[in-house]
Amino acid sequence: MRNLAYIFTYKVNSNISIATRLYIPLILMIFLIFAIDINYIQVAVIQVTAIFIIEFVIFMYIGGLKRIASALILIFIFIAMGLAIRFISIILGYEPTRLEEMAISTLRVIEFFFAITIAMQWIRISEYRWLFKKLRLESIAILFAVTLTQLSSILIAYSEALTTIRLKYGGRGLQKIVKPLVIYSISYGRDVAEAIYMYGVPEPKVNISIGKTDILLIAAISSTLIFLGIAPKL
Amino acid sequence: MRKKVLKVKDLWFRYPNSNWILKSLNLELYEGETLLVIGRSGCGKTTLIRALTGTGMHIYGGEARGEVEVDGKRLEEYSLEELRKVIQVVNQDPRTHFVYPNIYEDLYTYAIQIYRDEKKAVEALELVSNSLKIKNLFNRLYFELSGGELRRTVIAKAILSKPKIIIFDEPLMWLDDIGVEYYLNVIESLRSYGISILIFEHRFMPLVNHIDRALILANGFTREMSLDVFRKPFYSMQNEVKSYISSDERGISINNLWFKYDGDWVLRNIYIDISRDDAVAIYGSNGSGKSTLLKIIAGYLKPVKGTVKRFGKAIYIPQLISLFFTEESIELELRSICRNSDDFKKCYSKGYSILRSYGFDDLSQTPFNLSWGQQERLAIALALIANYNIFLLDEPFSGLTYLDRAALVDYLKSLPGAKIVTISSRDSIPFLSGFKLYSLHNGSIIRDFTDYRVSQRIDLNNLNLIYSE
Numbered sequence: 001m002r003n004l005a006y007i008f009t010y011k012v013n014s015n016i017s018i019a020t021r022l023y024i025p026l027i028l029m030i031f032l033i034f035a036i037d038i039n040y041i042q043v044a045v046i047q048v049t050a051i052f053i054i055e056f057v058i059f060m061y062i063g064g065l066k067r068i069a070s071a072l073i074l075i076f077i078f079i080a081m082g083l084a085i086r087f088i089s090i091i092l093g094y095e096p097t098r099l100e101e102m103a104i105s106t107l108r109v110i111e112f113f114f115a116i117t118i119a120m121q122w123i124r125i126s127e128y129r130w131l132f133k134k135l136r137l138e139s140i141a142i143l144f145a146v147t148l149t150q151l152s153s154i155l156i157a158y159s160e161a162l163t164t165i166r167l168k169y170g171g172r173g174l175q176k177i178v179k180p181l182v183i184y185s186i187s188y189g190r191d192v193a194e195a196i197y198m199y200g201v202p203e204p205k206v207n208i209s210i211g212k213t214d215i216l217l218i219a220a221i222s223s224t225l226i227f228l229g230i231a232p233k234l
Numbered sequence: 235m236r237k238k239v240l241k242v243k244d245l246w247f248r249y250p251n252s253n254w255i256l257k258s259l260n261l262e263l264y265e266g267e268t269l270l271v272i273g274r275s276g277c278g279k280t281t282l283i284r285a286l287t288g289t290g291m292h293i294y295g296g297e298a299r300g301e302v303e304v305d306g307k308r309l310e311e312y313s314l315e316e317l318r319k320v321i322q323v324v325n326q327d328p329r330t331h332f333v334y335p336n337i338y339e340d341l342y343t344y345a346i347q348i349y350r351d352e353k354k355a356v357e358a359l360e361l362v363s364n365s366l367k368i369k370n371l372f373n374r375l376y377f378e379l380s381g382g383e384l385r386r387t388v389i390a391k392a393i394l395s396k397p398k399i400i401i402f403d404e405p406l407m408w409l410d411d412i413g414v415e416y417y418l419n420v421i422e423s424l425r426s427y428g429i430s431i432l433i434f435e436h437r438f439m440p441l442v443n444h445i446d447r448a449l450i451l452a453n454g455f456t457r458e459m460s461l462d463v464f465r466k467p468f469y470s471m472q473n474e475v476k477s478y479i480s481s482d483e484r485g486i487s488i489n490n491l492w493f494k495y496d497g498d499w500v501l502r503n504i505y506i507d508i509s510r511d512d513a514v515a516i517y518g519s520n521g522s523g524k525s526t527l528l529k530i531i532a533g534y535l536k537p538v539k540g541t542v543k544r545f546g547k548a549i550y551i552p553q554l555i556s557l558f559f560t561e562e563s564i565e566l567e568l569r570s571i572c573r574n575s576d577d578f579k580k581c582y583s584k585g586y587s588i589l590r591s592y593g594f595d596d597l598s599q600t601p602f603n604l605s606w607g608q609q610e611r612l613a614i615a616l617a618l619i620a621n622y623n624i625f626l627l628d629e630p631f632s633g634l635t636y637l638d639r640a641a642l643v644d645y646l647k648s649l650p651g652a653k654i655v656t657i658s659s660r661d662s663i664p665f666l667s668g669f670k671l672y673s674l675h676n677g678s679i680i681r682d683f684t685d686y687r688v689s690q691r692i693d694l695n696n697l698n699l700i701y702s703e
Contacts, residue, residue: 152377153329161557167550176560191330194289198323202343
């Protein structure tokens with residue numbers, strides 16, 4: 001839970017344009033949804049491996065790989081559930097999904113999650129606010145910025161609540177965590193509202209200029225993805 | 235004659251569908267003056283702040299009567315933008331002040347909002363960050379900062395607009411000794427700039443030498459107090475220290491404990507032995523590993539090396555006490571905790587009488603509405619009902635007045651079982667008379683403190699005198 005708190009916040013001051021930082025994770029997500037065909041398993045393996053390398057390089061650049069790896073525990077829970085379902089299917093005599101297909105699908109989910117994480121870590125909350133504002137969604141922009149900024153604090157409190165309730169009820173009744181969390185979130189939200197009343201929500205300052213590095217990056221990623229998407233069909 | 239920067243005359247305030255909380259309250263704050271307002275939990279300190287800034291009316295829909303004059307102008311005549319430049323508030327929880335997580339970005343965009351000119355904004359930020367020594371925090375995220383660093387950063391934000399008045403709502407809450415020291419230095423800087431300061435704080439001992447006047451808020455109005463009352467000693471030394479050990483039976487045994495988090499050692503080579511009925515305090519600054527140690531003792535975290543033996547059932551009571559409760563009434567809390575016992579009926583009837591004996595007569599009230607001190611006591615009573623006999627309290631004094639602290643310690647003393655309390659400030663030590671004291675520094679127990687029992691004893695007469703003034 002604590003590690004999740006770090007996923008939603010950026011770590012670096014980047015000189016790369018917001019256009020590039022927005023384009024790269026978005027194009028990766030689109031590729032993962034539309035370009036991978038599970039019926040061509042060997043090609044799919046190459047595609048997911050290539051995407052993994054691209055994402056890994058970006059993570060190396062923006063930092064925080066260790067925390068992201070820790071937060072992957074949530075993804076591993078889903079993998080474990082998938083394996084359990086597969087095992088149960090075999091026991092019950094149903095035809096289970098092929099193991100290779102399952103592995104590729106799982107990797108796609110993880111890579112999709114990585115792309116979202118890149119978008120969260122590489123683009124500042126203030127830049128998201130600016131983007132929403134440009135889309136004439138001013139109220140949503142403020143809500144989004146404040147919620148995302150405060151999410152980390154709230155997640156840290158949630159982790160404390162989880163410890164407390166697990167120890168209080170001996171691991172049972174974890175659903176009971178909902179009430180204290182709702183009450184805490186409301187009371188915390190009220191304090192945030194008071195602070196906003198006294199300090200306001202400052203306008204973000206966003207630089208939208210595109211430099212040579214941006215053009216190079218966009219061209220490199222786009223051509224790699226086009227090649228990865230088209231080559232297998234040739 | 236000194237100028238009045240804040241004048242409150244005959245102020246009444248109430249929230250929708252509630253009784254009057256402030257009743258004909260009067261208050262005056264002079265230019266460059268530091269005024270302390272104390273009061274018991276729930277006396278209306280935060281409500282008064284809300285009434286002084288308008289948040290009580292505009293956010294909570296409260297009703298206010300009377301006059302509030304800020305820098306010679308009535309509160310309702312100010313636009314919000316004007317008001318922000320005259321009066322600023324630093325909330326109890328400084329984390330709530332951040333709109334953007336990066337410290338520099340949050341302060342810089344706020345400075346631009348105030349000055350509407352990049353050069354002036356950068357100059358103001360430079361000046362403020364130098365005087366509060368926060369430049370090294372600029373590239374950090376707010377939730378990575380310690381309590382003291384957070385408080386300094388938020389004060390920097392508050393003074394960016396060069397307000398005439400700064401209001402602090404419980405500024406010492408969650409601060410360790412280092413954080414308190416930093417805060418007091420900042421207060422002295424603000425005083426030297428001639429800023430008027432209004433501090434609402436029940437942990438007043440560290441502030442006594444940094445204030446000009448003090449008021450007590452009780453029954454909806456304030457009364458001036460003589461500063462001499464604060465200058466009397468609050469604790470005395472005892473020649474004979476009473477131990478709580480009634481038998482030689484062991485409660486907890488920690489042997490060569492090591493714990494690592496994110497590759498760093500958080501706890502190193504910890505040895506602690508606690509007898510069945512003993513009371514122990516673990517003192518250490520924020521981040522010294524106190525909470526981690528409690529979670530390991532409770533069995534929630536597993537040590538990397540070493541062993542923890544518990545000779546009983548351990549319960550963990552968090553610093554944010556409201557997170558302990560899961561039900562909408564005390565009665566449902568009792569039912570819920572008894573559902574885990576072997577004999578529900580027996581547990582319920584025992585619990586009913588325990589709760590009544592500890593003063594919880596109305597079981598239909600919601601635990602979330604109780605004062606901080608009552609919530610601490612209720613959590614401990616529920617643990618007792620569920621047959622827990624190792625009580626682990628993480629910084630239970632955080633939200634408590636000094637009188638509530640004394641009452642909580644008395645309550646703990648009456649409990650059967652091992653008690654471990656963590657504290658982060660030295661002014662809490664005299665309340666724990668007779669407790670075995672361990673000092674934790676950077677994850678290790680400082681040997682000098684081993685087997686030391688707290689020999690100070692709080693002077694309740696002096697404290698009572700303050701609240702009865």
